[in-house]
Amino acid sequence: MEEVALLxxxxxxxxxxxxxxxxxxxxxxxxxxxxxxxxxxxAKESANIIGFEHEVRKFxxxxxxxxxxxxxxxxxxxxxxxxxxxxxxxAAAKEYKLVADGxxxxxxxxxxxxxxxxxxxxxxxxxxxxxxxxxxxxxINKLATKIFxxxxxxxxxxxxxxxxxxxxxVLKEKRFEVKNFFPSxxxxxxxxxx
Amino acid sequence: MEEVALLxxxxxxxxxxxxxxxxxxxxxxxxxxxxxxxxxxxAKESANIIGFEHEVRKFxxxxxxxxxxxxxxxxxxxxxxxxxxxxxxxAAAKEYKLVADGxxxxxxxxxxxxxxxxxxxxxxxxxxxxxxxxxxxxxINKLATKIFxxxxxxxxxxxxxxxxxxxxxVLKEKRFEVKNFFPSxxxxxxxxxx
Numbered sequence: 001m002e003e004v005a006l007l008x009x010x011x012x013x014x015x016x017x018x019x020x021x022x023x024x025x026x027x028x029x030x031x032x033x034x035x036x037x038x039x040x041x042x043a044k045e046s047a048n049i050i051g052f053e054h055e056v057r058k059f060x061x062x063x064x065x066x067x068x069x070x071x072x073x074x075x076x077x078x079x080x081x082x083x084x085x086x087x088x089x090x091a092a093a094k095e096y097k098l099v100a101d102g103x104x105x106x107x108x109x110x111x112x113x114x115x116x117x118x119x120x121x122x123x124x125x126x127x128x129x130x131x132x133x134x135x136x137x138x139x140i141n142k143l144a145t146k147i148f149x150x151x152x153x154x155x156x157x158x159x160x161x162x163x164x165x166x167x168x169x170v171l172k173e174k175r176f177e178v179k180n181f182f183p184s185x186x187x188x189x190x191x192x193x194x
Numbered sequence: 195m196e197e198v199a200l201l202x203x204x205x206x207x208x209x210x211x212x213x214x215x216x217x218x219x220x221x222x223x224x225x226x227x228x229x230x231x232x233x234x235x236x237a238k239e240s241a242n243i244i245g246f247e248h249e250v251r252k253f254x255x256x257x258x259x260x261x262x263x264x265x266x267x268x269x270x271x272x273x274x275x276x277x278x279x280x281x282x283x284x285a286a287a288k289e290y291k292l293v294a295d296g297x298x299x300x301x302x303x304x305x306x307x308x309x310x311x312x313x314x315x316x317x318x319x320x321x322x323x324x325x326x327x328x329x330x331x332x333x334i335n336k337l338a339t340k341i342f343x344x345x346x347x348x349x350x351x352x353x354x355x356x357x358x359x360x361x362x363x364v365l366k367e368k369r370f371e372v373k374n375f376f377p378s379x380x381x382x383x384x385x386x387x388x
Binding site for chain 1: 214217219292297299311316321322323324325326327328329330332333336340
């Protein structure tokens with residue numbers, strides 16, 4: 001089977017994406033880390049529990065710093081998070097011929113536009129796969145709940161390895177009120193197989 | 195497993211969609227027929243070959259007539275085909291709680307807009323699933339070729355049960371030049387499992 005690198009946070013979405021892709025591909029999970037927190041450990045734990053190979057890719061702290069500046073200037077996180085996501089996808093595209101993520105139909109962030117997908121695929125000669133892109137949150141949550149044991153909680157409280165965790169930390173260091181930029185929302189973490 | 199109704203033409207895309215969905219759902223294939231051609235038979239043949247339950251849903255010829263009028267007026271098929279697709283999806287949504295199709299990332303037609311998906315799901319209380327929506331043509335063709343034996347040919351020549359076949363027939367009856375509305379393109383039909 002061909003190898004696909006899937007960006008992985010340990011949450012519902014990327015775990016379900018891994019499960020779906022594993023029907024057709026040899027799935028390798030990648031978690032980005034920016035030298036701010038060790039939240040990648042939670043992703044590795046979840047990856048091990050659901051039985052996938054997992055690796056961490058270290059990036060410079062400056063990527064999160066730059067994204068945080070964008071977020072502070074914008075007053076909302078969309079562009080900053082997309083900036084990080086493109087950075088990480090591009091790095092994966094230099095290593096792997098197939099690169100995937102767990103973005104879903106209802107996601108606004110992170111989200112590649114059609115032109116960004118085309119440029120990513122053409123620039124690196126890769127295939128980009130977003131297996132949840134045609135599934136709504138209800139469908140995804142029902143499937144994930146059937147397959148995984150899931151821990152749910154407010155963002156910022158649950159142990160989760162998405163970009164938000166490290167951005168929050170940088171905003172705190174800069175003495176910004178995190179909740180002004182990230183409204184409270186539910187996050188999930190996969191803690192077992194059913 | 196929950197039952198999902200997948201709109202099915204016998205081609206690459208809807209066959210791969212069936213294969214993907216079957217990991218999580220009891221997949222029932224549906225092919226629309228508008229009393230113009232018996233092209234649904236090719237879809238049934240392909241469905242049987244790949245081992246899925248298949249049913250035909252008959253619709254009034256007037257649906258294709260109305261779509262053809264739109265296509266003649268527009269000079270291109272997009273809106274007419276989307277009109278038929280929405281009609282068929284809505285009918286399936288009255289029968290099934292989960293409704294799927296094989297539309298893919300690079301498809302312009304048929305394609306539901308985000309607002310159309312929301313209205314379909316809300317109006318009928320269903321989930322709409324498009325499992326190929328996050329996959330490009332290259333990824334889909336590689337996967338389909340691995341799983342299925344495929345016959346390829348020019349549109350209008352290959353035996354295929356998509357809406358185009360019956361629209362072409364109506365345009366011919368009305369003495370229009372079909373090629374003015376449907377530029378020649380490749381179509382595929384699944385004729386076996388590998």
